[in-house]
Amino acid sequence: MEESKAKFENFCKLMKAILDKKVEKATVSNRLVSSPCCTVTSTYDWTANMECIMKAQTLQDNFIMGYMMAKKYLEINPDQPIVETLHQKVEADKNDKAVKDLVVLLFKTVLLSSDFSLEDHQTYSNCNYCMIKLGRGTDEDEHLGPGLRNQRFIQKVIWKDIWKDVLSN
Secondary structure (H helix, E strand, O other), rough: HHHHHOOHHHHHHHHHHHHHHHEEEEEEEOOOOOEEEEEEEEOOOOOHHHHHHOOOOOOOOOOHHHHOOOOEEEEEOOOHHHHHHHHHHHHOOOOOHHHHHHHHHHHHHHHHOOOOOOOOOOHHHHHHHHHHHHOOOOOOOOOOOHHHHHHHHHHHHHHHHHHHHHHHO
């Protein structure tokens, strides 16, 4: 466990930097088996269910909501192939835009699986649509101008490279 913590220390710091105020800390976990990561809250913070209930209140106070919202801790599984592949990509180039996108996508997926709600559903949906298009091998960007088409092509090449590595593990 200690060697995993040392190996993934910089990766956890980068994940924290990418997710910024969305998480308090990113750490290596020893309690995850098959999942790449999970979110946990402290003992005295609101659970995902309580957050949902409080957001639905008619006379909610935004100050109290901001103060009482759960401080989330991200725990990663160092033995999971997705995490290992992301770690390798970070070691190669920590400023890679695709890595940042994948970390955010992974975090949003974990939030949903932990019953938290997303602030921006459209971004999450767009990421999933992009992966479906890549899986189908289609190019539905023909209606875009040359500049956007080139940008999308570069993004697709990066995503295909990352997912090829993830799926091969």
